[in-house]
Every structure is written in C-alpha cells, then in structure tokens.
Amino acid sequence: MAFIELSGVCKGYGREPRTPVLENVDLAIERGELVSIVGYSGAGKTTLVSLLAGLTLPDKGRVLVGGKPVTGPSPERGVVFQNYSLLPWLSVLENVQLAVDQVFPKLLPADRRARAMKFVEMVNLGQASGKRPRELSGGMRQRVSVARALAMEPEVLLLDEPFGALDALTRAVLQGELQRISQESGKTMLLITNDVDEGILLSDRIIPLGAGPRASLGPATIVDIERPRDRKALNHDPRFRAIRLGVLEYLLESGKQKRAEREAGAAQAASVDPAPSAPSEPAQIVEVSL
C-alpha cells in the first residue's frame, strides 16, 4: 500500500448543485517519492492540495496518508502555499519558530530557536532572519515559507505552485534549492505546478491534471533522468523532450475536449447551469517551451 493514496476522490464547491472541480481522482505516492502534478490554472490543483492537507474533505472517495484517512490538517503534512502565507507581523525567524514551537513544544526555548534558525539558514536567509516579510522579495518570502514547512519535520511536503509568482531567474534558483533540499532530506513531496519543465526537472514522476470542470488525473510518466539534473543540459535530453511532449499533448487534448463539451452543453441548454468558469489557458502551458 502506497504512503499517500487517493481513490475515487470527488470534490465540488458551492451549493447544490455543486460546481464539480475534481472527479474520480486516483493517486498513489510512495514514501520518499517526489511527484509533480501539472495542470491548467483553475483546474483544481489547489483543491487537490487542500484535500491532502486536510483543509477540506472530499465529497466522495478516500484520502489516506500512511494508511490512515485524513480528517483534518496536521503538521505532519507541511504545506507551502502558493502566496507564501507568512504572518506579516512576525519576522522571518519568528514565522519559522511559530511552527517549531507548535510541533516541538517539549524542547527548551533556546533549542527551538536554534532549530528555527537552522531551517532559516537552510534556505539561505540567515542574514535576513530579523526582517519582516514585507521587506523581502517574492523569492525570499517563498523561501521562508519553505523553511517553515520543513521546520515542522513533516512526513510529507505539499507544495502548491510554490514558484508561480516568481520571475524566471528567481524561479530557476529556487528550483535548484528545492532539488537540493529534496535530495538531502529524502522527504515525500508533492509538487503542484503549471510549468511542465519544472515538474520534469524536480520529480520522480509527473502526472498531468486534465482541464476542469470534473478534472481528473492523466497517466503518470516516470522521469528516469539521473540526478542532480541540470536545467540547461536537460533541454537537449531526448528523454526530457519526450516526457514534455507527452504531458503537453495530454493537457492540450483534455483542454480541447472540455471546451468542446462546454460549447456543446451551452448550445443544448442555454444558461441553465451556472457554468463554472474554469479558464483554460493553453497559452500558459505552451509558453514554457523555452
């Protein structure tokens, strides 16, 4: 049995009839694996993370972590949120220490502080430990968020489009750091992203999430490229190109299908259903072929 298991998970939002977001999602992640899920924005990627984190519960199906059903959030599943979610009135160190204090209440205050500092240094922010989030750049804020999640010593790290809001250069640097941290810690990680290249660069397995509504996962592809992976060299690697092509084709095809379905549906019953406006943005995904 896999460490993380989702079977037949459905989730919708709003009142009845609920707007379906995810439908029949099946996913299995082994301990120590780094899996990335790539998909359209609005397809339900954040919903998927929320389900795993326990911030929301599925309408149907099961979410199991370590064989036990997820009934609520827990520090055992660390989350790196898309928009950093740092508390602006706390310094970098205090933001991380809030997590340490919570997860290791038995340690002495000095030890907790040292532990928090260790993780701040791990993301190369030792110099900025006393600064407030608003004094930091986006990349630095996301590092703090990563440090906070790691400091909880979670069994699983859930990363929800962690680098989505960053410029390309900062993104590349942080991807490198995440690669290092993942190799050093050997933690189970789930990376949600809309960047196919990022997904392939970092993960053991990459899975496309089809377009919404009623999104479900596509076939997984094993990324059998040796580590450490170099971004530049990767671009010329035929294995990399083959995986990327496969994932992109799946996503584009699923996007096209959903659009056709929507148009057919709209023609059939004009404005009966409050059409869930999941904007499919194939452009965003194609643009990554740098």
Add this chain to the structure above:
Amino acid sequence: MKSSLVDGLIKYLLLPMLGAGCVLLLWTVASSSVATSLPSPLKTWEVSKPYILSPWEKRGELDQGILHFTWYSLIRVAKGYALAIAVGTPIGLLLGMSKGFTDTFDPIIQVLRPVSPLAWLPLGLVLFHKPEPAGIFTIAMCSMWPTVMNTALGVRSIPQDYINVARVLKLSPYKTLVKVTIPAALPYMFTGFRLSLGIAWLVIVAAEMLTGAPGVGGFLWQEYNALIYEHIILCILTIGIVGFMLDRLMSLVERRFKTA
C-alpha cells in the same frame, strides 16, 4: 526643495488661516448685524482672556482656567473610554469569530447603537445614584460601538491564508487568537478605537451639562445660566481643538499598526 517648502507653507498654514479668517469675519459681521446677542470675536477674547492666559488657575470649583476644566473632562473621558474598549473589544472579537454569536446579539446591538447619550444618562443616574459613574457609564455605552463593529469586521476580514496557517500548525484556539486573529485584526481595531475616542469626547459635554460636573461641558452650561455667552464660545473652541488633537494623536497610533 524650496518650492516644496513654499507649497507646504501655503497648504498647511496659509490656506487654513484663510479659512479661519473667513469664519472670523462672518462671525464679526453677524454679531454686529443680525445676531446682536452673539458676542463679537474681540469681546469673546477679552472676556475669556483670564481663562486662557492662566489656564491652570483654580479660583473656585466652578471658576477655573480652561485647561484645568479640560483636564477634568479628559480624565472622565479616559475612564469611560477605557471601559468602552475593555468591554467592546471582546464583544467585537466574539462577533467576528462566531456566526452564532452574531446571529444572537447583532440585532440587539443594532438597536442599542443609535441611542443618544441624553437617553443613557438618566438610566445611569438611576443605576448608580451619583453623577460621576453615570457619566462614565454614558460615555462607555455610546462610544463602544465603533470598537465593537470594527473589531468584528477586522476578524471577519482576516485572509484565509492566515487561517490556513493556523489550521495546518494546529494552533490551539487561544494561540490562534493571540498569534493570528488579534494581530491580523489590529489595524481595523485601531480604526474602531479612534472613532470611539471621537464619540467619547463628543459625549462628555452632554454628560457634564446634565450632571453639572466640573469640566468643559459643565462650565459651558454654567456660563449659559450665568449669561456669560463669551465663555460658551470659548468652550466650543476648546472642545473642538481638543477633539481634533485627540483624533490626530490616535491616527498617528493607528498608522503605526497598519501592517503590510
């Protein structure tokens, strides 16, 4: 650099003085033509001079320098205001955090909110039998609502992100309150505190007028009865200036707590 200094002088000194001058002129004209019982600015100044030039003088219980009276009023406001904050903040937090609490108590709060200080004061006298606590009760009852409403709004507007952090970390309800809810709502709370202080100061005059307690409001009413109308104007100006300064002071504090 130089032109910005000139601009600043014009904006913050010359134009406000021009405005005050206009009112002064209107006042002079009115007092010498249509409203002859209204003391002229010059007469007001002459009669008020001893109260302004020796503001701390205490010649008798009801004959004191203007700052002395102001001081009494400020003390009274401080007590009522402190009570308003102490009671209003927890109510606001509960309203913001609990839907059930809001459904239960919001209607009655909306009913009590628009009640005038003139209506609370007699009730205070009935309850406490003495003017001093009745005045403080009145100030508290009238001034706590902005604190209540803004604190509730602040708690309701906490970004979901912060709440998710608290949930993932499994913070206890108390820790969530202290580490997340209150810091996140603080900017709103301070807006409430500032508005509450304004109302507390507004109410003081009414409270003192009805109870005859020594203070700016009490002095105003007493001088009306003594037919010294110049002092009414002195009191009005004092109340206005003090109120303005309190508001400035609070907005300075408020700005300090505006987090990014």
